[in-house]
Amino acid sequence: MSLNFGVKFQENENKLKLVVEEVEKSEMVYQLLKASNIMMINRMKYNDHGPIHAKIVANHALKMLEILFKKGVLPNIVKDYNLNFEDSKVVVFLASVLHDVGNAVQREQHPVLSAIMSKDEIRRILMKTYDEGEREIMLTEILHAIVSHEDLIPQTIEASIVKVADALDMEEGRARIPYLLGKMSIHQVSALAVKKVNIEEGTAKPVYVEIEMENPAGIFQIDELLLKRISSSLLSDKIELKVNIRGAGIFKII
Numbered sequence: 001m002s003l004n005f006g007v008k009f010q011e012n013e014n015k016l017k018l019v020v021e022e023v024e025k026s027e028m029v030y031q032l033l034k035a036s037n038i039m040m041i042n043r044m045k046y047n048d049h050g051p052i053h054a055k056i057v058a059n060h061a062l063k064m065l066e067i068l069f070k071k072g073v074l075p076n077i078v079k080d081y082n083l084n085f086e087d088s089k090v091v092v093f094l095a096s097v098l099h100d101v102g103n104a105v106q107r108e109q110h111p112v113l114s115a116i117m118s119k120d121e122i123r124r125i126l127m128k129t130y131d132e133g134e135r136e137i138m139l140t141e142i143l144h145a146i147v148s149h150e151d152l153i154p155q156t157i158e159a160s161i162v163k164v165a166d167a168l169d170m171e172e173g174r175a176r177i178p179y180l181l182g183k184m185s186i187h188q189v190s191a192l193a194v195k196k197v198n199i200e201e202g203t204a205k206p207v208y209v210e211i212e213m214e215n216p217a218g219i220f221q222i223d224e225l226l227l228k229r230i231s232s233s234l235l236s237d238k239i240e241l242k243v244n245i246r247g248a249g250i251f252k253i254i
């Protein structure tokens, strides 16, 4: 087994580093991510919900968190619990990695199932870096982000980031496997149209997202997935979104 999330650390982020190392060598995390794809790709011919999706979501989420913090948006673990910025990164990282593992059991209720299935492993991973009190706070914040990544409304910045980062994994690679398996739907066609997702520091709003697509079919991904996620999160006024359609130009969405 091998997991490598490719997380870039800032100086002195020893807690985050330890947590990432623990996750990368966790047989349980690896098997749960693998099982999610057995169910979602092999059986349901849906898109990637495995290790690569987890890695992309985690890195998109950490990047948004960095930008938001730099722009003065305080994560809730800092605001409500007096923990620090690095702890909010741990929340966002663990929730990003484990948000979809419930799909291994059942698609419709997967956010709650993901929380149930990963709770013990999260506690074990946090054991090395947090004392009991902090650990339980961290756990509840991570579970909140996991359960509210789809239909429920997140009540924290960290959970909102995970919810939006999940929908930002829309580059063509995510749809390619089911496409090769012969499944073709508007979800796959629109996902194949999206070539690149860029997340940068914004000027009009804290975060600037530009989505490059080969043809306008990619708009479906944005309407059906991304805009719904952004509007039902605490980031609805913090993200500027534009699409760059090859040969047609750049269009402002929000």
Ligand SMILES: [Fe+2]
Binding pocket: 049, 053, 057, 099, 100, 166
């Ligand atoms: Fe996901």
